[in-house]
Amino acid sequence: MAIDSFDSAVDGLLADAQASLQSVDSLETLEAFRIQFTGAKNGALKSLQKLLGAVPPEHKPAAGKRFNQARETIEQLLTEATEKVSKVSSGKPISSTGPLVDPTLPGLRPRIGVLHPITQTLEHLKEIMGRLGFNVTEGPEIEDEWHNFVALNIPEDHPARDPLDNFYLATAKTILPKSSTETQSSGNSSGGDIAARLLRSQTSTVQIRVMESTPLPLRIISLGRVYRPDAPDATHFPMFHQMEGLWVDKNVTMAQLKSVLRLFATSYLGGDVNVRFRPSFFPFTEPSVEVDYWWNGQWIEFGGAGMIDPNVFTAVGIDPEQWSGFAFGLGVERLCMRRFGITDIRDLYRSDVRFLRQFAS
Numbered sequence: 001m002a003i004d005s006f007d008s009a010v011d012g013l014l015a016d017a018q019a020s021l022q023s024v025d026s027l028e029t030l031e032a033f034r035i036q037f038t039g040a041k042n043g044a045l046k047s048l049q050k051l052l053g054a055v056p057p058e059h060k061p062a063a064g065k066r067f068n069q070a071r072e073t074i075e076q077l078l079t080e081a082t083e084k085v086s087k088v089s090s091g092k093p094i095s096s097t098g099p100l101v102d103p104t105l106p107g108l109r110p111r112i113g114v115l116h117p118i119t120q121t122l123e124h125l126k127e128i129m130g131r132l133g134f135n136v137t138e139g140p141e142i143e144d145e146w147h148n149f150v151a152l153n154i155p156e157d158h159p160a161r162d163p164l165d166n167f168y169l170a171t172a173k174t175i176l177p178k179s180s181t182e183t184q185s186s187g188n189s190s191g192g193d194i195a196a197r198l199l200r201s202q203t204s205t206v207q208i209r210v211m212e213s214t215p216l217p218l219r220i221i222s223l224g225r226v227y228r229p230d231a232p233d234a235t236h237f238p239m240f241h242q243m244e245g246l247w248v249d250k251n252v253t254m255a256q257l258k259s260v261l262r263l264f265a266t267s268y269l270g271g272d273v274n275v276r277f278r279p280s281f282f283p284f285t286e287p288s289v290e291v292d293y294w295w296n297g298q299w300i301e302f303g304g305a306g307m308i309d310p311n312v313f314t315a316v317g318i319d320p321e322q323w324s325g326f327a328f329g330l331g332v333e334r335l336c337m338r339r340f341g342i343t344d345i346r347d348l349y350r351s352d353v354r355f356l357r358q359f360a361s
């Protein structure tokens with residue numbers, strides 16, 4: 001083949017590719033473009049390579065060079081086409097008939113959804129606390145009264161146990177007629193008292209579970225959902241998330257508690273954060289404090305904390321004379337909302353994809 005014909009074949013191919021690029025506007029047309037020009041069997045570059053074989057030896061070096069240039073140009077056009085399509089398709093649902101992910105497309109990540117801002121926050125909090133040496137532990141959302149109240153030193157008559165302030169679940173005890181409960185429990189010396197269950201109202205339950213089962217010393221966080229029958233408004237929702245922290249060791253101090261909460265806050269909210277403790281009361285800590293963060297010119301309450309009450313240690317069989325510890329519980333929604341500038345907690349749970357898409361990371 002004469003070198004002139006080879007040159008005009010190259011020119012023709014490049015002109016074709018330029019023209020075809022104009023009509024690429026979807027994953028399908030992009031794929032067609034890719035196959036037409038770079039397809040391994042019958043792609044235009046492949047055909048050009050065959051022509052190259054027929055160029056007389058004295059013109060081979062020049063023709064080879066032109067071939068390589070043409071291939072680079074085509075690859076560049078393919079990249080451009082890919083970018084064009086990714087701009088067009090981002091924000092649009094991927095068609096249910098088309099391929100969800102085409103692994104042959106270079107550098108194209110189709111947008112198939114974004115992580116919910118709360119999920120992003122949970123991951124972020126775990127990562128920060130992990131750097132401070134806290135291991136992540138999980139606990140069940142359906143709890144018994146022992147873990148939700150009794151072991152946490154919350155007595156029977158405490159207002160926090162009011163059935164109106166908790167989601168108690170119907171149990172065999174409440175749904176079976178009295179006589180059949182007695183029949184069922186006969187032979188059980190404790191009288192067959194079936195423990196009431198509830199959706200946990202706080203992640204402090206995990207403190208108990210961890211201390212019951214983990215050798216000391218320990219340093220954990222636990223993040224998860226909690227439930228309270230609050231009427232929804234801008235700052236309340238019947239389900240929300242907490243991050244619980246627990247550190248048990250020989251000489252744990254309140255100063256360490258404050259340092260950990262300050263380090264956490266500066267990592268999560270930014271450098272300018274300060275921490276304030278206000279005296280408070282929780283049955284499971286003594287002394288107890290409310291934790292405020294100074295952020296953007298005001299004090300904002302994020303949760304509670306304190307030194308583990310000796311009664312709690314005793315309930316789980318830990319000697320309070322030997323061991324000490326602190327605990328804290330922070331509201332995850334509050335942290336997330338401050339950071340992302342969300343002002344109504346209900347927005348997080350409306351499942352409105354237009355709202356949620358804003359938080360693409």
Ligand code: DAH
Pocket residue numbers: 201202203204244245282284285303304305306307326327328329330
């Ligand atoms: N469990 C408390 C609540 O839900 C928050 C809390 C306060 C957790 C003090 C703690 C703590 O671990 O030490 O209101």
